[in-house]
Amino acid sequence: MTQAIHKLVLLGTGLIAGSFSLALKRARLVNKVVGVGRNAANLARAIELRVIDVASHDAAQAVEGADLVFLGTPVGQMGALMAQIAPHLPVHCIVTDGGSTKQDVCELYRQYLPNQLASCVPGHPIAGSDLSGASAATYGLYEGRRVVLTPLPETSDQALETVQALWQACGAIVYEMDAKTHDGVFAAVSHIPHLVSFAYMNAVLAKDNAEQCLDFAGTGFRDFTRIAGSHPEMWRDITLANRDAILSDLRANAAQLQTLIALIESGEADALTEYINQASQARSAWGKKRSNK
Numbered sequence: 001m002t003q004a005i006h007k008l009v010l011l012g013t014g015l016i017a018g019s020f021s022l023a024l025k026r027a028r029l030v031n032k033v034v035g036v037g038r039n040a041a042n043l044a045r046a047i048e049l050r051v052i053d054v055a056s057h058d059a060a061q062a063v064e065g066a067d068l069v070f071l072g073t074p075v076g077q078m079g080a081l082m083a084q085i086a087p088h089l090p091v092h093c094i095v096t097d098g099g100s101t102k103q104d105v106c107e108l109y110r111q112y113l114p115n116q117l118a119s120c121v122p123g124h125p126i127a128g129s130d131l132s133g134a135s136a137a138t139y140g141l142y143e144g145r146r147v148v149l150t151p152l153p154e155t156s157d158q159a160l161e162t163v164q165a166l167w168q169a170c171g172a173i174v175y176e177m178d179a180k181t182h183d184g185v186f187a188a189v190s191h192i193p194h195l196v197s198f199a200y201m202n203a204v205l206a207k208d209n210a211e212q213c214l215d216f217a218g219t220g221f222r223d224f225t226r227i228a229g230s231h232p233e234m235w236r237d238i239t240l241a242n243r244d245a246i247l248s249d250l251r252a253n254a255a256q257l258q259t260l261i262a263l264i265e266s267g268e269a270d271a272l273t274e275y276i277n278q279a280s281q282a283r284s285a286w287g288k289k290r291s292n293k
């Protein structure tokens, strides 16, 4: 059982940070939550929904007296926020984040918080949705879900153990990974599916009868494109931050499409069946394995 946090500050009060706050409140592990944001209506809604207790537009002032800071903005905003809070962070305050990419965020900790690295714990919850803002925050978002921490060599055992225990109190299962491995894995199984879904959606929109196509779209379309409705700024930042791994995997995906085109052009039915069968078996096995856990 970890000690309760007296003051938690959310830098960015949206789905990810808000759900962290709600889960910790439910576990009675936090006394006061200050939410920092750019959007007054979102902050007002966060107070209404009890996601936060106090709203602020001033990150530097908000972190005074904090014992935990959670960065919950798109990754492209995190450097500027770290720079703002650096001179105001209490000595033992732990700083963590929920950013979807980790090599860039680790580099930002080094650049902007060089004297506080022992208290910095980069992290990434593998849970979320296509919805955003404080009103999308839910108590149970992290229950049974994975969280990957990518500690810096300087991160202290005490800071790491505290963040691990807080995520566990949210119901999450915590793993550790180095940041490069993390970014490679999540390029393949998170970033590429989103980008392919955006590209596919745009391909449908470019058709002459796009409206008619969308009108008749069924559950296959719905399942494949849910994530195309995700937040543009967040996905722009992820894509630019993890450029190399994403480009390499996007090219591999384009090569698969070329293989598929060649199979269809040649009319090789057995080879086409085998191509689809390989994917189908692997997806079914993944589904069974996950539902057993």
Ligand SMILES: NC(=O)c1ccc[n+]([C@@H]2O[C@H](COP(=O)([O-])OP(=O)(O)OC[C@H]3O[C@@H](n4cnc5c(N)ncnc54)[C@H](O)[C@@H]3O)[C@@H](O)[C@H]2O)c1
Binding pocket: 011, 012, 013, 014, 015, 016, 017, 036, 037, 038, 039, 042, 072, 073, 074, 075, 077, 081, 098, 099, 100, 101, 124, 125, 126, 127, 128, 129, 130, 131, 132, 133, 134, 136, 231, 234, 238
């Ligand atoms: N959505 C997901 O499925 C998911 C999953 C895991 C991790 N993440 C990561 O978590 C982070 C937050 O994502 P989210 O889904 O909660 O987004 P969100 O849009 O719900 O919340 C982000 C909040 O940050 C605020 N914000 C942006 N720039 C700011 C700034 N400079 N100062 C103060 N506030 C600012 C926005 O107004 C918004 O309220 C991102 O880094 C994202 O990559 C998202």
Ligand SMILES: O=C(O)C(=O)C[C@]1(C(=O)O)C=C[C@H](O)C=C1
Binding pocket: 099, 100, 125, 126, 127, 128, 129, 130, 189, 190, 191, 227
């Ligand atoms: O459920 C969704 O909508 C998500 O896309 C969540 C999802 C993902 O699984 O790819 C998105 C981004 C992350 O950083 C982590 C989780």
